[in-house]
Amino acid sequence: MSASPNLSHPQRTASPPRLHRLRRELFASPLDGLITIALVASLAAAATGFLHWATTQARWAVIQANSNLFAIGRYPIEQQWRLWLLVTLLAAATGLSWGLLRAWPRADRRGSAWPPNDTIAAALLTAISFYVPLALHAQAGIQMRWWAITALLLLVRAAAGRWGPLVPRQLRPLLALLWPVLYLIGMVLISGGLGLMPVPPAEWGGLLLTLVEASFAILLCFPLGVLLALGRRSALPLLRWGSVVYIEFIRGAPLITLLFLGQNILGFLLPGGLAPDRVWRAAWVLTFFAAAYVAEAVRSGLAALPPGQLEAARSLGLNLPQSLMHVVLPQALRVALPATVGQFITLLQDTTLLSLIGLLDLLGVARTVMANPAFLGRNAEVYLVLAILFWCCCAALGLGSRALEHRLNPNTVALNTSAHKA
Amino acid sequence: MTTPLMIEARGVEKWYPNGFQALRGADLSVHQGEVVVIMGPSGSGKSTFIRTFNGLEDFQKGSIVVDGITLSDDVRQIDAIRREVGMVFQQFNLFPHLTVLENVALAPVLVRRRPKAEVQQQALELLDRVGIQHQAHKYPGQLSGGQQQRVAIARSLCMEPRIMLFDEPTSALDPEMVQEVLAVMQELARDGMTMVVVSHEVRFARQVASRVALMADGQVVEVAPPEQFFTAPGHERSRQFLSQIG
Numbered sequence: 001m002s003a004s005p006n007l008s009h010p011q012r013t014a015s016p017p018r019l020h021r022l023r024r025e026l027f028a029s030p031l032d033g034l035i036t037i038a039l040v041a042s043l044a045a046a047a048t049g050f051l052h053w054a055t056t057q058a059r060w061a062v063i064q065a066n067s068n069l070f071a072i073g074r075y076p077i078e079q080q081w082r083l084w085l086l087v088t089l090l091a092a093a094t095g096l097s098w099g100l101l102r103a104w105p106r107a108d109r110r111g112s113a114w115p116p117n118d119t120i121a122a123a124l125l126t127a128i129s130f131y132v133p134l135a136l137h138a139q140a141g142i143q144m145r146w147w148a149i150t151a152l153l154l155l156v157r158a159a160a161g162r163w164g165p166l167v168p169r170q171l172r173p174l175l176a177l178l179w180p181v182l183y184l185i186g187m188v189l190i191s192g193g194l195g196l197m198p199v200p201p202a203e204w205g206g207l208l209l210t211l212v213e214a215s216f217a218i219l220l221c222f223p224l225g226v227l228l229a230l231g232r233r234s235a236l237p238l239l240r241w242g243s244v245v246y247i248e249f250i251r252g253a254p255l256i257t258l259l260f261l262g263q264n265i266l267g268f269l270l271p272g273g274l275a276p277d278r279v280w281r282a283a284w285v286l287t288f289f290a291a292a293y294v295a296e297a298v299r300s301g302l303a304a305l306p307p308g309q310l311e312a313a314r315s316l317g318l319n320l321p322q323s324l325m326h327v328v329l330p331q332a333l334r335v336a337l338p339a340t341v342g343q344f345i346t347l348l349q350d351t352t353l354l355s356l357i358g359l360l361d362l363l364g365v366a367r368t369v370m371a372n373p374a375f376l377g378r379n380a381e382v383y384l385v386l387a388i389l390f391w392c393c394c395a396a397l398g399l400g401s402r403a404l405e406h407r408l409n410p411n412t413v414a415l416n417t418s419a420h421k422a
Numbered sequence: 423m424t425t426p427l428m429i430e431a432r433g434v435e436k437w438y439p440n441g442f443q444a445l446r447g448a449d450l451s452v453h454q455g456e457v458v459v460i461m462g463p464s465g466s467g468k469s470t471f472i473r474t475f476n477g478l479e480d481f482q483k484g485s486i487v488v489d490g491i492t493l494s495d496d497v498r499q500i501d502a503i504r505r506e507v508g509m510v511f512q513q514f515n516l517f518p519h520l521t522v523l524e525n526v527a528l529a530p531v532l533v534r535r536r537p538k539a540e541v542q543q544q545a546l547e548l549l550d551r552v553g554i555q556h557q558a559h560k561y562p563g564q565l566s567g568g569q570q571q572r573v574a575i576a577r578s579l580c581m582e583p584r585i586m587l588f589d590e591p592t593s594a595l596d597p598e599m600v601q602e603v604l605a606v607m608q609e610l611a612r613d614g615m616t617m618v619v620v621s622h623e624v625r626f627a628r629q630v631a632s633r634v635a636l637m638a639d640g641q642v643v644e645v646a647p648p649e650q651f652f653t654a655p656g657h658e659r660s661r662q663f664l665s666q667i668g
């Protein structure tokens with residue numbers, strides 16, 4: 001059988017070209033075919049084994065009975081409406097940002113208000129929000145809330161995509177303020193104050209605590225890391241050597257020792273009130289730790305920049321801060337973005353170490369659940385759910401980073417427009 | 423000469439940190455409205471010399487006065503000089519993350535604190551003048567080398583400098599693009615801009631230069647009007663150089 005007519009006229013063949021390409025790639029030679037079959041067989045065996053375990057042997061009651069604990073730890077029940085409000089706000093803000101991102105394509109690019117990928121994302125989101133509360137045997141009221149929140153997200157997304165272009169250009173930079181403001185509102189909702197009943201950090205737990213610690217450290221370690229990277233390249237010897245010593249000291253120490261150290265000495269080092277308890281001390285240690293790694297990522301971005309860029313900026317009369325803000329950092333941070341987000345993802349996973357200093361983060365909660373005699377031997381179920389939760393958070397970070405990278409990169413312009421024409 | 427002195431460099435000596443002496447007492451005076459083309463073999467210190475004029479390179483001995491301001495270590499003095507002196511580089515050094523228009527309009531808004539709309543209007547006029555009017559919203563990476571260099575010239579001009587420095591502006595260009603950049607520079611010279619140009623373009627030097635300076639071994643060995651420099655060079659090194667470039 002000859003394949004050449006199919007290759008030259010793929011549209012005339014009986015088998016679709018994609019199937020044909022698959023056959024060419026997977027069964028090019030007898031050996032290739034053998035490897036393909038062996039791999040498919042072992043994958044199928046593993047998948048069947050897993051499905052068999054998940055449906056017949058695994059006992060998911062350990063997750064169903066403790067879903068609240070995994071989500072928010074021992075957060076007081078009568079105050080949980082604050083977290084529902086926060087999730088609702090987050091969903092609305094996500095929908096708004098998502099829709100406006102599509103509605104305001106960059107001046108030099110053509111964009112579609114609802115590209116095919118968004119349909120897939122919306123369908124996936126709907127399926128998850130429909131299925132997960134059902135699988136967890138959540139109460140009807142709670143199921144309804146999740147569905148309503150998902151519907152809100154998608155509705156806001158659609159509305160923002162539809163009417164976003166009508167927003168005047170001058171108001172658009174305000175979107176950048178949305179998330180910092182929301183973060184502050186979220187912290188107030190979680191911890192109380194301003195008329196809300198205070199909920200001490202010791203009562204936060206599970207995914208809530210993990211996300212609070214990680215987001216706090218991610219938000220603060222970034223500016224700190226940029227300053228350290230600039231300090232490392234500074235002409236002032238004291239600043240330069242101070243940055244080098246700090247970065248190398250932090251990078252030379254395991255996080256867990258710094259976490260224990262921080263619990264003991266941070267109370268003396270930071271001004272009173274900044275690290276009042278173990279949760280905030282741990283958050284500061286994570287921040288200071290990640291900043292050293294972010295600094296190295298940013299330094300690689302700075303090193304990738306041709307020296308002519310700074311020379312051109314200075315020759316035009318820009319002073320050093322102006323040159324950094326408008327010429328050097330926008331380019332260096334774009335180059336450093338993938339490595340920096342990689343650092344954020346590591347940071348998120350490093351929060352599991354908090355369980356070792358006695359905090360009830362996701363892993364800490366999991367350990368208490370597994371220690372419960374009622375759920376003895378259910379470790380596999382618990383760890384699997386933990387892995388999925390972390391994977392979802394990290395995937396979200398990665399997706400956001402890639403979208404940002406694409407938007408900031410002037411070199412994708414040609415590619416992008418040709419892709420839309422095709 | 424009766425026109426005022428714009429650049430006066432006296433006995434400039436520079437050592438690089440590795441101990442290499444790039445400038446060994448270089449002198450040059452440039453009067454208002456003059457176009458001085460600096461030529462010389464590679465490694466003679468031409469680029470280093472022109473880069474000392476706006477403080478991109480420091481120097482250890484000698485003195486440089488630009489537009490009445492003495493160059494020193496004082497950062498404010500250097501910034502003051504840079505506001506009045508435009509510089510065009512061999513590698514263009516456009517900002518790749520900004521559009522052509524943003525490249526041109528950035529410095530006047532930030533440094534001179536002029537209204538953005540007004541600066542953008544002026545930037546469009548300058549782009550028109552260098553023949554890039556239809557590419558204002560493209561990014562530098564989408565332009566040819568010759569177009570990028572013309573944008574770089576417009577970017578410097580938007581600061582309304584009193585002096586323009588050109589550091590080998592056509593050396594990184596494909597041959598067919600050299601002429602479009604030289605034409606812009608020639609027009610600039612006709613309008614009376616004070617210019618110092620490091621270049622190997624003999625035709626440009628013959629047609630546009632007020633005077634040609636020859637550098638060798640970190641010194642300016644001869645300064646002469648072009649017709650004299652190219653037909654009857656006074657210095658042995660000039661004769662040597664001219665015979666090498668044919």
